[in-house]
Amino acid sequence: MQIIESGNVAAALGVKLARAQVIAAFPITPQTPLTEKLSELIESGEMKAEYIPVESEHSALSVCIGAATAGARTFTATSANGLLYMHEQLHWAAGARLPIVMCVVNRGVGAPWNVWNDHQDSISQRDTGWIQIYVNDHQQIIDTVIKAFCIAEKVNIPVMVCYDGYILSHTYMPFYLPDQELVDCFLPPHKSVYALDPEDPRNINTVTLPEARVNVHGVLAHGYMELRYLLQEDLRKSIHTIAEVEERYSEVFNREGGAYLEEYRCRDASYIAVSMGSLSFQLRVAVDALREKGIRIGVAGVRLYRPFPDKAISNALSHANGIIVFEKGMSYGYMGPLASDIKSALYGNVNGNRKLPFVHNYILGLGGRNIRTRDLIDALRNSCKEGESTHMSDTLKWSGLKI
Amino acid sequence: MTAKTTILNLPEEEFVHPGSRACAGCGLGIAYRIGLKALGKNTILVVPPSCLTVLQGLYPIATTKMACINVTFASTASVASGVLAALRAMGRKGITVACWAGDGGTSDIGIQALSGAAERLEDFIYICYDNEGYMNTGTQRSGTTPFGAITTNTPILGKQQPKKDVPAILAAHGIPYVATSSAGYPLDLYDKIRKAKTIRGTKYIHILTPCPSGWGFQPKDTAKIGRLAVETGLFDLYEIEDGKFRLTGRSRSMVKKRELVPVKEYFMLQSRFQSISDDYIERFQKEINDRWKRYYNEFSQVS
């Protein structure tokens, strides 16, 4: 069945279909309609779940941490400063290996106050140990929320589903509503590795020493560093799990999607534009226009940002002469984080004497600054023309800046 | 209330095993051992960083044998709310959820989450053990450090502000049960926890747990100090049940006898009060006398 709804409602319906059992949230623009919808679904009895209207985002994620440790399927959502306020708990949820799913409705962070879209909120949390997936449209929102629970519960790592504030959250688009029976078959009820249980008392997340120690039975238990190593190992392994989940989803629901990145006219492209979120769909329009002018260009939208699917990304990009990365976030004091990740992925793919493509980096759309397709076309045309002139490669470029 | 528990009918099952990492004479150690007996096996504990984290042992060895989740400093009451929600969502009945946090984790960094949970009337027992400072990090002042106490960040003059009245803050939330207790009277604590277990909604119990290392007294004097705090009228034992205040235990019997031990005796035993002036001790004494005058008027008729 196809329906027309907002992106936030698409996310809420995904959470309902996934049969989340405990939901906790605190309002923040532009996430608010998502959690309003969930409370409406729960209060009306359409959805069976516990909704905890907490007093802050720190508590929202804390409720999820408690509920997930007790074995429930849990969900929360936030944006911008709400996500930053969760920071301590983001690390905790990943360190405790809890399969929590969260929607981040992307918004610029203060100061100064700004409620419009960019990616600085979730990008700045990339090193917390969460899986981060960026989506491009309403269909991907609802599908990815369902897949996220599946991934999280397979690898015991929390997942963020990131989508653009307003551009996706508040616009109305048609999308297919997955069938509940199929979702139930795709996503069976959650069974956690250990659910807090007085019959099997364990003391969880105790102080863990620098060195590994033996337990009372004389068996060597993990130290802090081993636990952290395993988080990294499991995150890297989850790259495969995520592709498997994607494949199963497309089998069950008959919808194709790229687990790692979505390529558009890339196969024969000499130049590839790269971005995350809805911007990659806007870039397709720019690419079409340039193709008409005879420029062989394509666009790759990165969907999986952490763990970074470096092999898949460098395989998809390294054949090009140039890569032009458009980003709505910054690693202040350096460059766009996606650009620097792509550069490092390409370095890992150096083979023989083949020349690596140049990488240009545009920062744009911060705090909701309008991104005109005309500006994208100009930027791409310039980059293709200038090629690898050192002047271009070394400088970070800001598009749409009026200074 | 049912018959009082005595040392003879206290359950024998131990949840805190010998050899914990607490200091010798730790008041928390006493309260925790008896408190867990009262909570009973069918409990899930939520514990933020504090001396209790250390008492419970370092991975992979635990002093306590009870399901427990260690959480971040500010999140105790919210994590407990999440545990409760999961138990409801999964139809797991008959489990008590109890938070056990220090005074810093309660009166300061954790008060927002606790206030939110109390306002939602979350069905847990929140136990604050009050050693009147951040002891885990080396005795810094907290919201509940009393006036005049020397701590490592009020090192010369002592704290210049009075103790935050956390039970009153919780009572103002309209929760069904608020009680105070002292490690000097562990059986009183036992009975209060047992009672809290029978009440639905948020229950708050505030225990004064003397701390020899942070307060500067001999480890052998923990129980004595815990009792002196009550017998001087400085720390009162009471319950607020459905909004009704009543003195309990030793404080209640003191109303009848009308005898308060001079507060100076309490101060003299602890090196943390070494720089408090006689003037201030007099002021404290006057405050206590005034409060107790009210108690005499209000409660001497009640049996």
Ligand SMILES: Cc1ncc(C[n+]2csc(CCOP(=O)(O)OP(=O)(O)O)c2C)c(N)n1
């Ligand atoms: C967010 C955060 N800030 C600071 C700390 C450091 N810290 C750990 S325990 C503690 C003091 C605990 O004090 P209290 O709650 O009174 O318990 P006590 O140690 O006195 O028993 C502090 C400040 C922390 N773990 N987390």
Ligand code: SF4
């Ligand atoms: S510092 Fe005080 S509260 Fe902490 S373990 Fe030692 S005696 Fe107990």
